[in-house]
Amino acid sequence: MRAPVELSVTEAAAAIRTGHLSPVALVEACLARIAAREPAVQAWVTVDRPGALDAARRLEAEARAGRFRGPLHGIPVGLKDIIDAAGLKTTAGARGFADSTPTADAPCVARLRAAGAVILGKLHTTEFAFGDPAVTRNPWHPGRTPGGSSAGSAAAVAARMVPAALGTQTVGSVLRPAAFCGVVGFKPTYGRISRRGVVPLAWSLDHVGVLVRCVADAAVVFGVMAGYDPDDPGSARAAVPDVTAAVAGPPGRPPRLGLVGAPFRDRATPEAREHLDGLAGGLAARGAEVEPVELPAVMAAMGAAVITVSRAELGAVHAARHAQHADAFRPRIRAGIELGSAIPADLYLHAQRIRRHARRVLAPLFARYDALVLPAAPGPAPDPGTTGDPAFNGPWTGLGVPCIALPTGLARDGLPLGTQLVGGPFEEARLLAAARWVETMVGFAAAPRE
Amino acid sequence: MDDPAVDGIRGALAAEVARRFGAARAAALAAEIDALAAELAVVAAADVPDEAEPAFFLLDGDAR
Numbered sequence: 001m002r003a004p005v006e007l008s009v010t011e012a013a014a015a016i017r018t019g020h021l022s023p024v025a026l027v028e029a030c031l032a033r034i035a036a037r038e039p040a041v042q043a044w045v046t047v048d049r050p051g052a053l054d055a056a057r058r059l060e061a062e063a064r065a066g067r068f069r070g071p072l073h074g075i076p077v078g079l080k081d082i083i084d085a086a087g088l089k090t091t092a093g094a095r096g097f098a099d100s101t102p103t104a105d106a107p108c109v110a111r112l113r114a115a116g117a118v119i120l121g122k123l124h125t126t127e128f129a130f131g132d133p134a135v136t137r138n139p140w141h142p143g144r145t146p147g148g149s150s151a152g153s154a155a156a157v158a159a160r161m162v163p164a165a166l167g168t169q170t171v172g173s174v175l176r177p178a179a180f181c182g183v184v185g186f187k188p189t190y191g192r193i194s195r196r197g198v199v200p201l202a203w204s205l206d207h208v209g210v211l212v213r214c215v216a217d218a219a220v221v222f223g224v225m226a227g228y229d230p231d232d233p234g235s236a237r238a239a240v241p242d243v244t245a246a247v248a249g250p251p252g253r254p255p256r257l258g259l260v261g262a263p264f265r266d267r268a269t270p271e272a273r274e275h276l277d278g279l280a281g282g283l284a285a286r287g288a289e290v291e292p293v294e295l296p297a298v299m300a301a302m303g304a305a306v307i308t309v310s311r312a313e314l315g316a317v318h319a320a321r322h323a324q325h326a327d328a329f330r331p332r333i334r335a336g337i338e339l340g341s342a343i344p345a346d347l348y349l350h351a352q353r354i355r356r357h358a359r360r361v362l363a364p365l366f367a368r369y370d371a372l373v374l375p376a377a378p379g380p381a382p383d384p385g386t387t388g389d390p391a392f393n394g395p396w397t398g399l400g401v402p403c404i405a406l407p408t409g410l411a412r413d414g415l416p417l418g419t420q421l422v423g424g425p426f427e428e429a430r431l432l433a434a435a436r437w438v439e440t441m442v443g444f445a446a447a448p449r450e
Numbered sequence: 451m452d453d454p455a456v457d458g459i460r461g462a463l464a465a466e467v468a469r470r471f472g473a474a475r476a477a478a479l480a481a482e483i484d485a486l487a488a489e490l491a492v493v494a495a496a497d498v499p500d501e502a503e504p505a506f507f508l509l510d511g512d513a514r
Contacts, residue, residue, distance in 0.1 A: 298496060298497075298498070300492075301493060301495075301496035303489075304489040305493055305496070307486070307489045308490060311486065335479055335482045338467060338470070338471050339463070339467060339482055339486050341470060342466035342467045343490065344466075347459075347493050347494060349504050350493055350494065350496070351493045353503065353505075354493065354496050354498055355504075355505040356504065356505035357498040357499060357502040359505070360502075400505075
């Protein structure tokens with residue numbers, strides 16, 4: 001068997017279930033990996049060593065007795081530090097001025113624990129999940145950003161410190177860091193996973209997502225967390241499909257893929273465009289139906305609509321805190337709050353109308369294609385002065401549709417390139433099946449060097 | 451060349467920021483105001499049908 005830290009969620013869970021791996025050994029391996037790599041990567045705000053080991057010992061005893069709580073029995077998971085876990089400080093990346101220590105888990109965390117997960121600790125985020133870069137370094141290159149805002153989550157999974165982590169996406173904060181760090185990032189349909197117990201950025205755009213190392217892991221972690229929460233006003237009642245069945249076994253039929261051009265293609269680097277063209281050709285050669293698609297005109301305004309909505313809601317979320325601590329905020333989020341609070345109501349409402357209209361007019365495309373395909377980011381990770389450009393992600397987040405970023409190659413500088421697949425609302429099973437097929441055909445296996 | 455639509459939005463945005471946070475702060479945020487005004491102008495120019503209500507939390511079909 002490979003080293004425990006190299007195992008995916010599904011591989012480790014299977015090894016635990018068959019008695020070939022103990023939950024304690026897996027947690028200890030992750031802790032050792034964190035000790036070795038954390039000085040260079042700086043992914044963790046809090047490592048709950050005693051709590052994780054206690055939980056692992058209980059889960060190990062249960063496993064020995066033949067009792068398994070669920071599909072994540074004994075699997076370590078890290079949490080972006082805007083997500084509450086009982087007894088662990090939530091800092092929201094705000095350097096002390098907004099700390100809280102929750103007494104209860106966020107429902108998404110409670111669901112992870114109920115399925116047997118071990119909460120390993122809290123991972124660095126940009127301040128309140130906005131745009132001021134976190135301290136985390138990209139495990140592939142210390143001089144490049146890991147992306148953001150789920151910086152620690154993507155970096156920790158890429159550096160083999162933990163097999164799965166939760167992130168959140170309001171514009172591009174799961175898929176972009178996933179692409180920059182060479183891991184899988186999955187954001188489901190808006191409302192699928194409760195955001196209660198998660199520090200908000202913009203209520204009508206906030207999603208909980210997952211960062212893992214393969215599509216099957218995204219399915220299993222999503223499947224555990226998804227479901228209606230009557231206490232989250234953004235929670236959807238829609239039935240949750242069996243997504244793990246959609247990605248189990250050998251890959252299914254080749255998917256029908258819509259290759260997205262404008263308005264995204266021109267924003268990608270020539271290298272990213274070349275990569276996507278090569279990927280599309282390769283997938284078509286293996287049996288996928290790949291067709292170029294033209295997006296409805298309203299999609300040209302979706303990026304601006306998402307910026308408008310996210311800024312206006314950011315201003316409202318932080319109005320009281322800003323009134324007390326304006327100087328405590330870092331520069332980008334402070335500017336975002338101040339400008340957001342000045343956005344006229346008519347433009348905020350018009351932006352929300354654009355979102356609804358766009359979702360309606362894109363329905364035929366989502367019916368025709370298993371997934372729309374485009375780069376997950378304009379190119380490989382840029383320098384750490386920013387968290388990168390979310391322009392390839394924001395419009396889809398604004399639609400509230402499920403999206404997944406897969407590592408599909410390496411740029412000439414050796415950094416990962418990510419490809420984004422986008423599905424229709426509540427079509428996670430269909431999207432993940434298509435992503436699994438693409439993942440299998442691509443066979444990406446590179447990892448950051450030590 | 452300046453776009454009158456962007457100019458109008460920029461002026462209104464700058465005035466509101468100045469009213470809320472002071473003229474000095476509005477001046478310090480001039481570049482950010484320019485960038486946001488350009489995005490708001492795109493929103494303002496986007497055509498949506500009269501019947502398109504604003505999406506807030508749940509969209510069509512989310513309660514199915």
